[in-house]
Amino acid sequence: MIAARARFARLSRHYLYFTGCFGAFLLALAILEKQGMPRVWIGYLFMFATIVLYAAIGVFSRTSNVSEYYVAGRRVPALFNGMATAADWISAASFISLAGGLYLRGFDGLAYIMGWTGGYCLVALLIAPYLRKFAQYTIPDFLAARYAGGAGGRGTPVRLMAVGATIIVSFTYVVAQIYAVGLIASRFTGVDFSVGIFLGLASILVCSFLGGMRAITWTQVAQYIIILVAFLIPTMWLSAKHADNPLPHVAYGAVLPKLAAREAQLASDPKELAVRAIFTQRADAYAQRIKALPASWEAGRLDILRELDAVRRRAGSLIDIRATERRLAAYPKTADEAARLWADLQAANLARALPPEPHATPFPGPDREQSDSRRNNFLALVFCLMLGTAALPHILMRSYTTPSVRETRVSVFWTLFFILLVYLSIPALAVMVKYDIYTQLVGSEFSHLPNWVSYWASVDKQNPLIAIADINRDGIVQLAEIAIDGDVLVLATPEIGGLPYVISGLVAAGGLAAALSTADGLLLAISNALSHDVYYKVVDPAASTQKRVTISKLLLLAVAFSAAYVASQKPADILSLVGAAFSLAGSTLFPALVLGVFWKRANHIGALAGMVSGFAVCTYYMLHTHPILGGSAAGQWFHIAPISAGVFGVPAGMAVLVAVSLLTRAPDALSNSFIDHIRAPE
């Protein structure tokens, strides 16, 4: 008791020192910037200082004790566990893409805010305290003990199924995090994308390799502090600028009506209408060409060939020849390819021909039916994200690390509290950046574009983060002429708000911290599933503790390198499937976890059947409806998007688990007393 208090006080002191030092570091850089230190050096300093910091915490917390390595010795106080879980949770997607998503999608984007916070109600009420009472190491551990069946009653089939789900879900997720690390590092320091990946990897490895859960926990607390500071400083600045109130959560209520008025104005502005008409024409032109296939494909190819001939004959400049050759190379190779490409371009142009949707209006649609469909999709997505949150192994794993069940319950409260500190200001940021762009950028002259536009337009030539073209050639920026990628929003916020470059570096460091902290937790979840559940529990139950930790560290290395390799290939398909990981986790693990605690009759065979069918239904639905997996929107049930496949997977998993359990033999007395044990107070 007294020792725990002293420990808490010591930790608080350490992290207060840390925060102070971080503030001093920021101040020093700001002064150096004033003295004329080049931007790229600030970027380097931020990257290396934070990466070295994480590595240093890893070195100080190194351990090879099993309990320390897997569950941080179960000594993490609730408040700090909450902070660490929050950092674990706030991924690159939350930090970088969520505000941009809200900017682009308006009310629809709020589904992520609701889903990613509401899931913690399920974690707190249905799962976390019982996991802590069980007091072992991994999620498959819990399922295998509850559904002890199979050879020797050790629950091996359920364990392996849970390991499989853990790996599939966490691996997709970790690839996205490492990809984000590469992007941030390469954009801010100018190093190559793959060099960026391996730099990030190095810091992840030093930390988790040396100290496992213990090192990760203390690094994540530090990372949370950086994330929070990096997110709040620019948001508060913008808030003070547009609403004269530095508290963004309170202030943006005043900006919303102004934004709505501006939106209404832009929707009927004659110049905007002119630009949209041009996009409609372009879309129509593509429609005509698609209709005239394959003749139009042939004609288009001949046109380019003839042009190339003409340029060569009149001995045009080398640049002209190259440009024409490139056009020929980019031209579709077959009529089929042309049909696909032109259909995409037609859709893209049509999308840009639409007037902007009002930001705060829920489910706008041309008719009631389409509006209803958007509402249903919103609800489905919210529930999928919630159920998925309550089944993500790297989050649930953290409930093992507190000293008692009571502290676990309190720790979930702190987790949600710390997540909300960031999440509640994300919609505020989106609204204020939108207002800024709609009022300051729109209507400005092309000859005086702000610096950040040209900087971010040139960062990634292939998929520009922001592109502004003078479509109607009037020299003035119209809203319809701006094409913006959501990811640029948070990264460019400091520059949009006119803050010094130091803050841009801070935001990059925050994004890096978000990606690294999540990647740490995920890698540990995967390598623990492999080393503890597969190697120790199935392959070699007689392994010594020393050997178990060593194997775990080796597996961590292997998993980290394969994830980094996959990420360095820039797999577009994996990245677009990250959202689907929530549906998959929810469908496979959630029914077995919850019914395992609340329904004594659930048995081994039922759990297996439930997990398999939840997984199968979810995968089937995604395969049939996700364009990247070869499905099409025509296969949708009730017009539900593939990302929400969990709304079918979870009920299917539940129903099958219940039905099969009832049809087979009831679990034995041992299983009953196990449940009594995890339900009993300490």
Added chain:
Amino acid sequence: MTMPTDPIPLPLPASSAPVLDDAGAAAQRQLAVLGARSRHWQRTRRLSFVLLALWLAATFCSVFFARELAALSLFGWPLSFYLAAQGTALVYLAIVGAYAAGVHHFDRRYARELGPGAAHEGKTARGETP
């Protein structure tokens, strides 16, 4: 480290309470523990269901009726936007907080029910109250 590391810890039957003078007292003690445990579980379960119902209602209503609620406004926010962006999230935080406080209260009641000289389960629960 007092944590069980290896095989799955067998659930503690209530009889693992300290050895008592005679068999009758032991049986009575066991019954008392079992009764207190089951009352504790019933309270916890009831609280969980009430809070889950609140969770479901907050989530469902603020989304399902969003178009109707958009007409109302709260400090400049359309009500439905406020609920989706902040309101429900704060309700979730309150739910998690209420659960932690509620079950902590049940834990103390459980320890009281077992009375002084309670079994080790009771002691740990009381030892943790600040």
